[in-house]
Amino acid sequence: MAAIQETLKGVEPKPRRINRGFVMRLGTQTSLDFNPGCEYPIEDENILAAKASLDVTTLTDDQAMERIVREVIPHEIGHTLGLRHNFKASADVKNLTDGAPSTTVMDYQNSLASLTEPGPYDYAAIAYAYDGDKSLYEGKSFFFATDGSNAVDPLSNQFDEGDPLTYYTGRYAHFAKLRDAGFFPSLASYGRAQRRTLEVIRKFVNRGEQSKAAFDFLLKALTEKSPTPPFSAIERLQAMLVLTEPAPAGLARFNPRAQYQSLDDAEEAALAQGLVTNVVPDGKDIFEVRLAMVETLKARNNIYGYKALEAISKAYDKATAQGADGAQAKPLPPREQELALRIKQAVSAYFNK
Numbered sequence: 001m002a003a004i005q006e007t008l009k010g011v012e013p014k015p016r017r018i019n020r021g022f023v024m025r026l027g028t029q030t031s032l033d034f035n036p037g038c039e040y041p042i043e044d045e046n047i048l049a050a051k052a053s054l055d056v057t058t059l060t061d062d063q064a065m066e067r068i069v070r071e072v073i074p075h076e077i078g079h080t081l082g083l084r085h086n087f088k089a090s091a092d093v094k095n096l097t098d099g100a101p102s103t104t105v106m107d108y109q110n111s112l113a114s115l116t117e118p119g120p121y122d123y124a125a126i127a128y129a130y131d132g133d134k135s136l137y138e139g140k141s142f143f144f145a146t147d148g149s150n151a152v153d154p155l156s157n158q159f160d161e162g163d164p165l166t167y168y169t170g171r172y173a174h175f176a177k178l179r180d181a182g183f184f185p186s187l188a189s190y191g192r193a194q195r196r197t198l199e200v201i202r203k204f205v206n207r208g209e210q211s212k213a214a215f216d217f218l219l220k221a222l223t224e225k226s227p228t229p230p231f232s233a234i235e236r237l238q239a240m241l242v243l244t245e246p247a248p249a250g251l252a253r254f255n256p257r258a259q260y261q262s263l264d265d266a267e268e269a270a271l272a273q274g275l276v277t278n279v280v281p282d283g284k285d286i287f288e289v290r291l292a293m294v295e296t297l298k299a300r301n302n303i304y305g306y307k308a309l310e311a312i313s314k315a316y317d318k319a320t321a322q323g324a325d326g327a328q329a330k331p332l333p334p335r336e337q338e339l340a341l342r343i344k345q346a347v348s349a350y351f352n353k
């Protein structure tokens with residue numbers, strides 16, 4: 001801070017807007033955010049995820065709050081001086097010094113070692129903005145990406161540390177362990193935390209040299225059927241489709257006829273198997289999802305899609321078969337019966353002639 005004060009000596013910066021303090025909810029607690037438009041998303045869900053990813057699950061809410069306030073204050077002062085967010089700064093490994101998790105307080109930090117005073121990026125930005133002094137950033141090439149970039153830039157994320165792919169793949173495994181240990185209050189809260197993890201990993205697909213690693217990770221995560229799946233079937237389906245579309249515009253878009261790109265045989269097989277895993281009538285998934293998955297498999301128009309449909313047809317047979325004790329299985333609802341019949345027809349010998 002001393003250097004900034006030095007830099008600002010004799011300078012009378014004109015505030016572009018008058019900041020107002022306002023109260024933000026933090027579960028049952030409140031915190032102050034001095035800059036409208038800058039919201040630390042510290043709701044229960046995010047606090048939970050932050051504590052989980054920090055591996056400081058023993059931190060009390062008060063301790064977590066104190067940590068946040070200590071980093072929010074210099075951050076808001078940064079806004080007051082005119083700085084924007086820099087969510088890419090934690091990935092700027094080359095410019096990180098002394099184990100700092102970010103080059104700037106204008107990041108959303110996620111570390112017990114959070115910056116509570118300006119980092120090298122802040123000094124450089126302020127020196128240039130207020131004094132025209134480029135000496136602190138020349139030769140450094142600080143990473144910078146602000147709010148709008150988070151949706152598309154894999155390196156621009158809130159609350160991560162270091163290389164994002166390494167961080168988020170590690171976080172996925174860590175969260176699963178915490179789930180098993182009963183840390184998450186509900187399966188839904190676990191699912192929400194993990195969905196955020198996978199959304200970031202998804203950004204790496206079809207972008208840069210980590211694309212293949214990210215794709216393989218997602219495929220595995222989304223095709224395994226865990227005893228307590230973190231994702232609803234519709235989320236899995238959406239993620240599958242995103243994996244197979246070259247430029248996803250939104251998770252909710254569903255287009256089974258989209259052209260699939262650059263899937264090799266093993267990936268095709270895994271994709272089909274993943275769809276089968278979720279399409280089997282086990283009473284957990286909704287009918288519309290099964291219908292959409294069947295359409296997806298049909299649209300593949302290849303041997304993997306065919307084999308997958310065959311497996312689904314057998315699963316339907318099993319679901320409606322007489323039990324070993326002679327008890328009749330519960331009949332499927334009419335539209336489910338119709339779907340089963342259509343699948344059976346699609347893989348019948350008649351259609352294969």
Ligand SMILES: [Zn+2]
Pocket residue numbers: 035038039075079085
């Ligand atoms: Zn902010």
